[in-house]
């Protein structure tokens with residue numbers, strides 16, 4: 001007679017599964033709570049403690065951790081010496097193991113759990129049984145996911161499960177146990193305040209498959225960290241399924257939006273670079289500012305705001321070809337207007353979301369890992385020219401500085417009165433970034449300010465800025481040629497502010 005060992009925290013579907021196994025000639029063996037549940041539902045079931053003659057103890061810390069259990073699972077059926085030993089020990093084989101684990105992730109979600117509670121939710125016996133069964137997948141069916149019960153019954157009825165099927169179940173078990181342990185490792189490391197440890201266990205859960213990746217020939221899927229939601233959690237109200245590129249752009253938009261906590265901000269964005277940013281009293285005015293900065297690149301791009309998309313704004317947005325519109329609030333009239341553009345993806349977002357602690361970048365054969373660039377300007381601001389910026393220029397520079405942080409390097413942002421006037425993203429030379437920003441601008445730049453994500457090694461950027469009419473520049477400083485830039489700014493009557501902090505984004 002075959003034996004199935006069932007030991008589950010999530011008891012969903014277990015009674016039915018046990019009955020189906022019984023009907024197919026399995027003897028059912030279970031740990032305390034599962035045994036009681038099955039017995040109460042009329043399933044003939046033997047308690048593990050009766051099999052082992054060892055009581056469950058230490059508040060369930062020891063239930064199934066017994067050689068009689070693990071020998072029954074791990075003995076290789078095709079090896080006569082294993083089977084002989086098993087018989088000598090008076091132990092029966094265990095041929096199916098269905099286990100799901102203590103809900104550790106649920107216990108720590110919401111930051112409610114004490115360390116003690118978290119620790120008691122670390123399952124020991126369950127992973128041990130699963131690992132034993134999955135290691136001996138040739139002889140034992142290892143099941144960790146209740147959604148696989150039906151498939152296994154079907155396979156049994158068809159004379160299986162085949163070796164290939166068992167191997168798949170075994171691989172799933174090891175993925176699950178590794179994921180489970182990774183969550184524990186991250187949680188405990190976090191409690192110890194440890195970061196950039198000798199090993200980092202990144203574990204992610206699939207949210208959905210994506211149609212394709214950056215290009216149609218690349219397979220792709222969306223994943224999430226165990227206690228997070230992509231984009232901080234969003235609700236898609238309308239439109240086609242989000243693509244890989246939509247998601248990366250939306251992520252970039254969310255990160256930039258996070259900079260503006262005390263203003264109504266609207267961002268247009270494409271290929272992870274902002275095309276325009278506007279701050280204003282209303283989202284409509286903010287849109288006019290952002291769109292005014294660049295009416296070309298936004299084609300097929302994203303609009304994101306931390307304010308309300310109302311009917312007036314929706315009326316403007318519907319005339320532009322956009323892929324995604326993101327906002328925390330859409331009025332019902334705005335949604336009605338936008339519903340005429342069926343393909344636009346509309347996302348309700350929470351602009352005050354918590355960002356992941358680390359920034360991971362894939363390189364061939366590894367990753368570079370860094371803390372997020374969460375730094376804001378502090379005490380480090382230094383005015384280094386004879387001419388001091390006035391209050392308005394200072395405010396504009398701080399705005400431009402927030403934006404330039406989110407533009408790919410080399411990055412230049414020109415701005416005035418809560419509006420970007422020109423953005424030069426992703427150039428291999430800083431002067432080209434500036435020239436692009438000036439050339440692309442739709443405005444007279446007289447009195448505008450400029451932000452640069454890195455310092456100036458030459459005088460050329462200061463000279464080009466002065467020629468365009470720019471009055472004040474904010475940049476990190478720190479070049480061995482800083483004196484040259486200061487000299488040029490003094491000579492040309494500009495004010496220059498050093499932040500002492502750079503914001504490369506590659």
Ligand SMILES: NC(=O)c1ncn([C@@H]2O[C@H](COP(=O)(O)O)[C@@H](O)[C@H]2O)c1NC=O
Pocket residue numbers: 007008009010030031032033034035060061062063064065099100101102122123124125126127
């Ligand atoms: N300690 C043990 O020997 C042990 N054996 C199985 N478990 C877990 O106990 C749970 C089932 O317990 P019960 O059948 O008592 O409701 C399962 O999540 C299973 O993974 C154990 N619990 C924790 O490690």
